[in-house]
Amino acid sequence: MAKLPGLFQRGAVFWLRVMIPLDLQPTYAGRSKLVQSLDTADWREASRRGAQRRAELLDEFNTKARGLNPQPVARITPELGATLAVGIRARLLRWDDTLRSNPATAESWLRFAETFSAANLSKLRMGPSTVVSLPTPAEIEEFARRSPLEGLTAAQTRRLAEVNLSADAALIPAVAGRQLSRVVPLADSEARRLGLLVDWKAPEAAPVLLECLRAFRAALGDIVRRDEGHDIESPEEPEQVLVVAPPVLLRDVFTQWKGSKRRSEDTVKACGRALAAFESQSGNPPLSKITRAHGATFRAWLLAQPISSKTAHDRLTWTKSLLRFAARDLELITRHPWEGLDIEHETEAPRRPWSAAQLQDFFGLPLFTAYALPKVIDAGGAAAYWVPLLGLFTGARVGELCQLRVEDVADDGAGPVLRITEEADGATLKTTASRREVPIHDELVRLGFLEYVQGLRGAGQVPLWPGMRFRKGKPGANFSEWFRTARERVPGGVPDFHSLRHTVRTALTEARVLDSIKDRITGHEVRGSTGTRVYEHPKAEIRRAVQAIHYPGLELVRTFKASSGVAGSE
Numbered sequence: 001m002a003k004l005p006g007l008f009q010r011g012a013v014f015w016l017r018v019m020i021p022l023d024l025q026p027t028y029a030g031r032s033k034l035v036q037s038l039d040t041a042d043w044r045e046a047s048r049r050g051a052q053r054r055a056e057l058l059d060e061f062n063t064k065a066r067g068l069n070p071q072p073v074a075r076i077t078p079e080l081g082a083t084l085a086v087g088i089r090a091r092l093l094r095w096d097d098t099l100r101s102n103p104a105t106a107e108s109w110l111r112f113a114e115t116f117s118a119a120n121l122s123k124l125r126m127g128p129s130t131v132v133s134l135p136t137p138a139e140i141e142e143f144a145r146r147s148p149l150e151g152l153t154a155a156q157t158r159r160l161a162e163v164n165l166s167a168d169a170a171l172i173p174a175v176a177g178r179q180l181s182r183v184v185p186l187a188d189s190e191a192r193r194l195g196l197l198v199d200w201k202a203p204e205a206a207p208v209l210l211e212c213l214r215a216f217r218a219a220l221g222d223i224v225r226r227d228e229g230h231d232i233e234s235p236e237e238p239e240q241v242l243v244v245a246p247p248v249l250l251r252d253v254f255t256q257w258k259g260s261k262r263r264s265e266d267t268v269k270a271c272g273r274a275l276a277a278f279e280s281q282s283g284n285p286p287l288s289k290i291t292r293a294h295g296a297t298f299r300a301w302l303l304a305q306p307i308s309s310k311t312a313h314d315r316l317t318w319t320k321s322l323l324r325f326a327a328r329d330l331e332l333i334t335r336h337p338w339e340g341l342d343i344e345h346e347t348e349a350p351r352r353p354w355s356a357a358q359l360q361d362f363f364g365l366p367l368f369t370a371y372a373l374p375k376v377i378d379a380g381g382a383a384a385y386w387v388p389l390l391g392l393f394t395g396a397r398v399g400e401l402c403q404l405r406v407e408d409v410a411d412d413g414a415g416p417v418l419r420i421t422e423e424a425d426g427a428t429l430k431t432t433a434s435r436r437e438v439p440i441h442d443e444l445v446r447l448g449f450l451e452y453v454q455g456l457r458g459a460g461q462v463p464l465w466p467g468m469r470f471r472k473g474k475p476g477a478n479f480s481e482w483f484r485t486a487r488e489r490v491p492g493g494v495p496d497f498h499s500l501r502h503t504v505r506t507a508l509t510e511a512r513v514l515d516s517i518k519d520r521i522t523g524h525e526v527r528g529s530t531g532t533r534v535y536e537h538p539k540a541e542i543r544r545a546v547q548a549i550h551y552p553g554l555e556l557v558r559t560f561k562a563s564s565g566v567a568g569s570e
Contacts, residue, residue: 004050007038014038014046018057024064039104072197080198081208083238085215087190092219093234096226099152099160106156113163161227168220175217180209187212194238247286250275250319253326260329266474274318277302287332290323295338302343309345316343353503356553358494362388362487363556371559378482381467385560386449387479391497393441393549395504395522396420398483398497399476400434404464409440409453414539416440416450420523434523439543448560455562504549511548521546 006017019033028034034057038049073080099106152160174182184200187209191198198205222232254275258268278284281301282294298319302312320338327336354362366372367385374384380402387401394401400420408419417437440449456464471477480497487494501522508518518524520542 004047004054006054007046007050012041014040014043014050016050016053018054021061024061027064037104039102071195073191073199076198076202076204076208078207078211080196081211083194084187084190084208085211086235087194087238088186088212088215089219089222090235090237091190092216093222093232094237096223097234100226101151103152103156106152106160110156110159110163114159157227161224164220164223164227168217168224171217171220175213178210178213180206180213183209183213183216186216248288248332249284250278250287250290250322250326251284253287253322253330253332256330257322257325260325264474265472266477270314271318271321274315275322277315278319287326290333290337292337292341295320295341299341299343309343313343313345316341352495352499353506354495354499356551358490358492359392359503359551359554361490361492362494363392363554365486365489367486369557369559371561374482374486376482377467377469378478379486380465380469380479380482382452383465383468383479384482384486386452387465388483388497388500389444389447389449389556390418391500392503392551393444393546394418394438395501395508396438397434397476397501397523398480399474400523401476402465402468402470402479403475405462406453406456406464407462408464409450410437412437412439412539414439414543416445436520436523438521439539439546441546441549443556447556447558448562451562452560507549507551508545511545511550513545513548517542517545 004016006019008015008017015035015037017033017035020028020031025032036053038046038053040046040049099109151157171182173179188198188200190212198208200209226232254271257271278298281298282290285294295316299312299316302315303309305312320336320341323333323338324336326332327334367374368389371385373379373381380387383402387398390396390401391398396418404418404420408421410417410419417439420434420436420438422435444450453464456466469478483497487496505518505522508521
């Protein structure tokens with residue numbers, strides 16, 4: 001007979017050593033191996049017992065491995081309750097079999113169980129536990145000399161009956177009072193043994209737990225009847241349950257995509273609209289079943305809808321982004337099935353610089369010639385007057401200007417500047433290049449902007465526009481809505497606010513300012529900047545560039561009075 005792996009002799013008794021897999025060692029209190037007595041001095045008998053025990057431990061390792069990576073249960077059903085109940089009853093009775101047939105194991109477990117009060121005995125899982133008191137070597141040798149046919153000693157049988165009776169009596173109130181929490185650890189242990197992950201807080205879990213609690217009490221009752229001399233056969237434990245996990249849908253990817261990084265509310269809504277369109281058109285197939293044909297069909301469907309080509313393009317692109325995220329970030333699919341699919345589109349309203357006539361018409365409104373601030377809340381009080389002027393002389397984005405604080409108007413040693421950052425609560429920047437300081441044009445100083453700021457500072461204000469209402473994740477959204485209606489009041493209309501950035505760049509180009517300095521002022525990513533030192537332009541050079549912004553034919557009248565600084569923000 002070949003020597004059993006891990007079999008060794010200590011004194012007269014043979015022992016078994018089984019190495020614990022590395023990933024399971026934390027579940028065994030960090031131990032790297034299990035060493036157990038085989039309670040015999042006979043080599044052949046030790047080999048037989050050792051082979052059986054080794055097989056049991058390897059099966060235990062497999063069970064624990066399943067428990068470390070359980071699969072979520074798609075639906076908690078009555079069938080699950082029946083399966084767990086059978087497993088619980090089988091485990092308890094089969095463990096009781098182990099105790100009654102192995103005096104050394106029974107002695108160890110009894111010493112452990114006897115440290116518990118009667119009220120806590122029913123919490124024991126009646127299975128292998130950490131042993132707090134081992135039999136002495138002399139006792140082990142005594143048990144080893146006993147024939148395996150003799151079973152427990154009379155004293156052990158009596159003590160076991162006392163422990164079992166106390167555990168059964170302590171569980172009666174739990175069953176009578178439907179204390180389902182008492183059986184959760186046992187039910188969860190059995191579920192994980194079967195490779196299942198159950199949400200025990202779900203409402204539908206209550207009937208399953210009740211079934212498990214009844215099985216627990218029934219098993220303890222059977223064990224007590226064994227103590228009375230009744231022959232109760234142990235049932236077989238149920239095999240591992242194959243769980244059919246719910247299919248992953250593109251909406252599940254959307255949920256993870258939303259939480260993967262900080263995203264604006266409008267960005268999430270845009271992607272959500274695209275996903276809803278795909279779900280409506282396709283019937284929402286599982287992620288793993290989405291093919292390139294689905295993409296081609298979705299593209300054709302979008303083109304047939306009464307929407308612009310730009311909107312159709314955006315919705316296809318957002319859906320492709322989710323598939324790319326599923327493939328590259330989550331690795332839920334092996335490849336991006338829609339790579340290369342696109343919709344040709346035209347920019348519906350190409351942005352161009354404001355013309356000289358448009359500048360004169362818009363800044364000739366009473367708002368700028370008489371400081372007639374609008375009463376609507378989206379205009380933001382004094383913001384309606386100052387934000388367009390700041391856009392005209394800084395090229396800053398509307399959101400960057402709307403989120404400014406009083407402290408963002410500062411002096412860099414060479415003169416007044418606007419500090420554009422994301423430091424304020426709810427502030428955002430489009431790119432890292434957007435963080436910058438922009439010198440304040442002399443024309444803004446002449447119109448009274450610094451006096452306006454000083455009035456707010458003296459009043460203890462924090463936001464630069466106290467009367468402005470913000471939209472979460474997009475500070476300039478409400479102001480943009482007001483600006484859209486304001487520019488429509490001009491006969492013939494004027495371009496949108498973002499076009500002021502193009503207007504500023506045009507003015508800088510006409511002043512022959514370097515592209516790298518234009519990018520620095522407007523917060524653009526610098527094109528072809530690798531190896532250059534675009535952020536080391538002297539402050540004076542940046543200031544000269546800003547002061548070069550000039551609009552021939554545009555004459556702005558100073559209407560702001562220092563006494564109206566705070567009042568004008570209401």
